Amino acid sequence: MKRSLLFFLLFASWMMIPSVIYGIPSDRELTVDQGILETVVDQRMAQSGSHSGDSYGHGIVIAGLEKKDEPLEEEPIEDVIADPLEPLNRAFFHFNDKLYFWLLKPLATGYETVVPQPLRVSVRNFFYNLVFPVRFLNCLLQGKFQGAEIEFVRFIANSTAGFAGFVDVVPYSPTLKEYQRYEEDLGQTLGVYGMGPGFYINWPILGPSTLRDTVGFVGDAFLDPMNYMVPRTKYNISVKSYETVNKTSLTLGEYEDLKRAAIDPYVSLRDAYYQYRKNKIRK
């Protein structure tokens, strides 16, 4: 039942891909960065004579502002993600906010006081180690063969010497020390292939995502061993819930920090997610 639903979702999302790739504002992320913006900067530099610019690929939008008091005739080029569903997304954001403060946080706080931190880190390691197939395949799909090799070695080492993944032995091993994680997923793979994020979706419970990353999420679910080890929906949800509580117990305070620093937490989270994913795809 669940699997057929997943399959349908995946199928439905793949059907949408052409419109995502060829249509809509989605391409901003990859093309606009290098193309249009540079020409704008070039134009401005030509207008304002000599100017060093910002050659770091960052803040190209603002690079043109470098000369103070220079009148800006062009419209601002905003590198923000499209959000046509904003009213709905905001409603779900509000729902998730309450879910966090009323349910998840109290649960995670109670759990935190009962279970010592090393144990909670171990549990997180276990779940992380388990989704190795997702990282491995997406490394291959992106042509990151060294990454695939590293992930493979990490998986073998942690699954054996690390007691089924509960201990991350890699940082302790003199020979494997440099084997940094490759946290690749299908959303990133699609991004590497040139697919834009589409638009922002703030899912209830699952949180920030985009059209592309939702497709990736569904696709990756096929490679998550947990979905095969615990196929029955109610047990599956229980395991996923536990994983979430455990994970949250290790990141308590982060969401609060974001909210405290933000003028508009919804926009702050949306932009942070967008920038974070963009950076991951670039790597």
Add this chain to the structure above:
Amino acid sequence: MIPKYLFQSILILFILLAMKAHGWAGEPTDKIKLTSDKILSIVTDQNLKDPARAKERKALIRKAVDERFDWAEMSRRSLAVYWAKRTPEEKKEFVSLYGQLLERTYLDKVEGYSGEKVIYEGESIDGDFAIVNVKIVTLKNVEIPVQYRLLKKGNNWLVYDIIIEGVSLVNNYRAQFNSILARSSFAELIKKLKEKTDEK
């Protein structure tokens, strides 16, 4: 004969020393290090942990942060096109409020310091712009890549953006400011900033 060579070599030595002091390599990194070390020494100072001296401690950290961050530049970049439309008074008020908010965010992070390690991973300089890459290793052994972006002002390097895990602070605030300014007014933004800085 000999004095002449002596003189030359002393001259060369002086030039080399001057170059080193001037910091041809690693000057932005040195500045970041200087500020970080200063803040770390305040935060870890046991004498200052006395609740009676909390105010003094905060003031010391604040001073160290103020020295290194260019609030005006951050404001200009965060407001982007809206900056030019503001009067000098409005700009001044905005810089002050935004600076307070950023400072508080930074202070919150620093206050929670509990022995994280900071690893300097090199820098790149292009004209008046510089990037300093840093890796913070938390006690839970999580590595957080942080990038400082600096701008040369006179003889000094000042931070105008911090990028944590690929998320630029200035860009994040710009998205928020834009979203507010697009549907309401600058006065509304100032009001929201005031409410935010008045918290706690």
